Amino acid sequence: MYTSFFDVFSIGIGPSSSHTMGPMRAAARFVQSLRNRSLLSHVAQLRVHLYGSLALTGEGHGTPSAIAYGLMGLDAESMESPPPIPHPLPLGGIQPIDFCPTEHIIAEKNQSLAEHPNGLLFRALDANGSLLDEQVFFSIGGGAVKSRDEMMSQDVPQASPPGLWEFHSCRELIDICAREHFSIAQLTRHNETHLRSAPELDARVRLVAKAMNCAIDRGASTPGTLPGVLHMPRRAPQIYARLEERFRHNETDALTIIDWINLWAFAVAEENAAGGRVVTAPTMGSAGVLPAVLRYFERYGCKDSPFSAEKGAEIMLLTASAICSLYRANASISGAEVGCQGEVGVACSMAAAGLAAAMGGSNQQIENAAEIAMEHNLGLTCDPVCGLVQVPCIERNAIGAVKAVNAARLALRGDGSHFVSLDSVIATMYETGRHLHRNYRETSLAGLAKNAPAC
Numbered sequence: 001m002y003t004s005f006f007d008v009f010s011i012g013i014g015p016s017s018s019h020t021m022g023p024m025r026a027a028a029r030f031v032q033s034l035r036n037r038s039l040l041s042h043v044a045q046l047r048v049h050l051y052g053s054l055a056l057t058g059e060g061h062g063t064p065s066a067i068a069y070g071l072m073g074l075d076a077e078s079m080e081s082p083p084p085i086p087h088p089l090p091l092g093g094i095q096p097i098d099f100c101p102t103e104h105i106i107a108e109k110n111q112s113l114a115e116h117p118n119g120l121l122f123r124a125l126d127a128n129g130s131l132l133d134e135q136v137f138f139s140i141g142g143g144a145v146k147s148r149d150e151m152m153s154q155d156v157p158q159a160s161p162p163g164l165w166e167f168h169s170c171r172e173l174i175d176i177c178a179r180e181h182f183s184i185a186q187l188t189r190h191n192e193t194h195l196r197s198a199p200e201l202d203a204r205v206r207l208v209a210k211a212m213n214c215a216i217d218r219g220a221s222t223p224g225t226l227p228g229v230l231h232m233p234r235r236a237p238q239i240y241a242r243l244e245e246r247f248r249h250n251e252t253d254a255l256t257i258i259d260w261i262n263l264w265a266f267a268v269a270e271e272n273a274a275g276g277r278v279v280t281a282p283t284m285g286s287a288g289v290l291p292a293v294l295r296y297f298e299r300y301g302c303k304d305s306p307f308s309a310e311k312g313a314e315i316m317l318l319t320a321s322a323i324c325s326l327y328r329a330n331a332s333i334s335g336a337e338v339g340c341q342g343e344v345g346v347a348c349s350m351a352a353a354g355l356a357a358a359m360g361g362s363n364q365q366i367e368n369a370a371e372i373a374m375e376h377n378l379g380l381t382c383d384p385v386c387g388l389v390q391v392p393c394i395e396r397n398a399i400g401a402v403k404a405v406n407a408a409r410l411a412l413r414g415d416g417s418h419f420v421s422l423d424s425v426i427a428t429m430y431e432t433g434r435h436l437h438r439n440y441r442e443t444s445l446a447g448l449a450k451n452a453p454a455c
């Protein structure tokens with residue numbers, strides 16, 4: 001199934017697309033359904049039950065506040081920073097209700113729902129405490145949300161809009177491109193312009209690139225301490241100051257570029273951890289990888305590319321979107337489902353493919369870059385310390401970005417032929433994720449979350 005560029009890259013406030021953006025959207029959908037059925041004005045109280053990973057790590061990931069914002073009818077994309085939560089809470093922006101996130105959101109830490117590890121149950125009550133409506137939603141990764149009915153019908157093939165090139169595997173994607181004489185970016189453009197106008201797509205591509213670059217610039221210049229019990233200092237401004245000083249004194253060494261890539265990834269990952277505005281790429285926990293590689297291309301790579309910095313950035317994002325679509329269709333981008341392979345692993349794969357494309361690589365070289373990048377993230381667990389998207393997440397974004405550049409360079413040094421296909425690696429990633437013990441899938445019950453001394 002094809003995932004649109006507009007669904008791959010969502011803009012919102014951190015720190016987690018599955019634990020903040022998804023629950024916020026689920027809350028907004030519940031409110032909309034109350035409104036559609038003329039129930040909104042009867043609601044006096046509301047209860048939200050969290051299950052699985054949301055129950056275990058939701059507090060550290062900012063889930064309660066995000067649910068409150070969704071209930072208030074706020075839009076994630078237009079929020080610059082987290083606003084205060086009033087009491088009484090204006091449900092849908094108009095109906096005052098008695099709702100306090102710490103009291104009325106209940107984390108069911110010993111329960112999981114069968115359909116997905118990130119489940120939410122919303123219950124709306126009237127002034128007498130009688131049930132008006134209840135609905136279950138699932139936050140399936142990257143900010144996407146499905147109702148229980150949608151989860152049950154997801155295996156039923158949906159008809160595609162006419163003219164859209166559907167691809168279910170990388171093999172099909174490459175074959176369509178060969179037949180139609182498309183690059184992967186051109187195929188994404190073809191598909192997107194069957195869903196909306198070309199100017200609308202171009203505006204969105206520019207907006208996504210700008211939001212990524214703004215997150216880098218804000219993160220590199222914002223000192224202070226990240227929220228949460230770890231009291232982690234923000235490191236990006238210090239790395240930036242040191243790099244600028246070395247530049248002024250002509251102190252560069254052969255690996256200075258790696259320092260810059262690390263800085264850009266840190267800047268975005270720290271913005272995300274602080275609840276700042278970032279782009280899901282494919283998730284918020286992994287939001288630093290693609291912007292860091294994009295800035296690398298704009299600053300360094302484009303000098304050796306057949307494309308300008310602006311055109312190359314567009315090619316990179318359109319290509320990364322198609323690669324993400326493959327992971328969403330055949331595996332998962334949810335850390336709660338497949339561990340960090342699905343977040344930083346997929347981000348690394350998208351960024352490597354995007355960079356290879358922006359550098360003028362063939363479709364085979366692009367596949368090779370995506371495949372190398374994921375192959376060396378296989379088995380990556382999700383074990384955030386104290387349930388915060390900080391350790392190991394922030395450093396992992398930097399390592400993922402550098403790995404993506406390396407994967408693209410390896411692929412571009414070859415002729416595109418490779419032993420392991422991207423389809424095989426995606427299947428392996430999904431299988432490995434399903435075999436990972438639940439404790440290593442965004443529950444903070446094992447790994448670093450258990451053994452690091454902080455908690």
Ligand code: SF4
Pocket residue numbers: 285286335339340341343344381382383384388389390392393396442
């Ligand atoms: S370890 Fe990876 S998947 Fe888990 S919260 Fe951190 S970035 Fe997300």
